[in-house]
Amino acid sequence: MLVFETLASGCPAIADYLSIHNMIDRYGDDAQRERWLPRLCAMDDLASYCLTEPGAGSDAAALTTRAVPDGDHYVLTGVKQFISGAGAAQVYVVMARTGEPGPRGISAFLVDKDDPGISFGPNERKMGWHAQPTRQVVLDGVRIPADRLLGRAGEGFRIAMNGLNGGRLGIAACSLGGARSALDRSLAHLADREAFGARLLDAQALRFRLADMATELTAARALVQQAARALDAQDPRRRTCAPWRSGSPPTPGTRSPTAPCNCTADTATSPSTALRRSSATFVSTRSWKEPTRSCASSWPAA
Numbered sequence: 001m002l003v004f005e006t007l008a009s010g011c012p013a014i015a016d017y018l019s020i021h022n023m024i025d026r027y028g029d030d031a032q033r034e035r036w037l038p039r040l041c042a043m044d045d046l047a048s049y050c051l052t053e054p055g056a057g058s059d060a061a062a063l064t065t066r067a068v069p070d071g072d073h074y075v076l077t078g079v080k081q082f083i084s085g086a087g088a089a090q091v092y093v094v095m096a097r098t099g100e101p102g103p104r105g106i107s108a109f110l111v112d113k114d115d116p117g118i119s120f121g122p123n124e125r126k127m128g129w130h131a132q133p134t135r136q137v138v139l140d141g142v143r144i145p146a147d148r149l150l151g152r153a154g155e156g157f158r159i160a161m162n163g164l165n166g167g168r169l170g171i172a173a174c175s176l177g178g179a180r181s182a183l184d185r186s187l188a189h190l191a192d193r194e195a196f197g198a199r200l201l202d203a204q205a206l207r208f209r210l211a212d213m214a215t216e217l218t219a220a221r222a223l224v225q226q227a228a229r230a231l232d233a234q235d236p237r238r239r240t241c242a243p244w245r246s247g248s249p250p251t252p253g254t255r256s257p258t259a260p261c262n263c264t265a266d267t268a269t270s271p272s273t274a275l276r277r278s279s280a281t282f283v284s285t286r287s288w289k290e291p292t293r294s295c296a297s298s299w300p301a302a
């Protein structure tokens, strides 16, 4: 999380691009790891994750792309939607149905960009993240050897969901990096720019806004750390990875022991409220360089 936040303070889109690569390492057999990982690790190749379909988004277990056994091969047919890196990536982790309806009938496969029958739709027009193309992946009778199965048959949905837990944290960490960069730039600009004979940084109203930005960033970082810790420990609370999609607050009383402050906040209070209180103390000080609370330690110096 720390690495991705730091990378993303330079460019969130590029940083998130790198976060997809660990699934083959985790679930691949020796031959698959040997074939794909050296070039992925060297960034000579990119990988994509193909779960979503035009008719199966949030309800991913409803996917209809099929992988039909044919001798010692599988034949894949279907359309994957909104695939990050599609067309640029060399290898595609494709979730496809090999059995019954629902999550147990799904398997994961490694499809190469050069396999006959794979093609890509037009690049989606997005508001941002232009460094990363988003396209459909069209599988039209793509015939692949059976040893391209990733993990065991029927294990694809579990692989996909585990990937999503890590992926959500990756996106969250990249968002922290982008926010950190925005705060740094705002602070630098306010320290540099003068109006009415004084630095903008000396205007109290703007300092309050900076304090709000820092409060939200620090609270967000605490939530990401809590979710990452739960995921590492395989704690049932690893579902805290999911609020990152909705922005919902963490459960009161579950504040991470790694939260970057030791302010006197009531632990039954949400981290966001507690940090806002501490931050309010901080902005009442006269100097940006001498915060009165340790929870302000993540603030950049003016």
Ligand SMILES: Cc1cc2nc3c(=O)[nH]c(=O)nc-3n(C[C@H](O)[C@H](O)[C@H](O)COP(=O)(O)OP(=O)(O)OC[C@H]3O[C@@H](n4cnc5c(N)ncnc54)[C@H](O)[C@@H]3O)c2cc1C
Pocket (backbone or CB within 6 Å): 048, 049, 050, 051, 052, 056, 057, 058, 059, 081, 082, 083, 084, 085, 126, 134
């Ligand atoms: C830029 C971008 C990159 C992406 N990259 C990838 C990728 O690399 N690989 C990949 O597989 N997918 C990718 N996706 C797809 C993404 O994971 C899906 O968009 C997401 O799963 C939601 O699916 P959907 O868009 O079909 O929305 P829908 O499932 O149709 O949902 C529409 C709305 O309804 C809400 N909703 C749905 N079900 C419920 C419910 N039960 N209760 C309450 N609300 C509900 C949703 O929250 C959402 O707001 C990408 C999407 C984008 C925008």
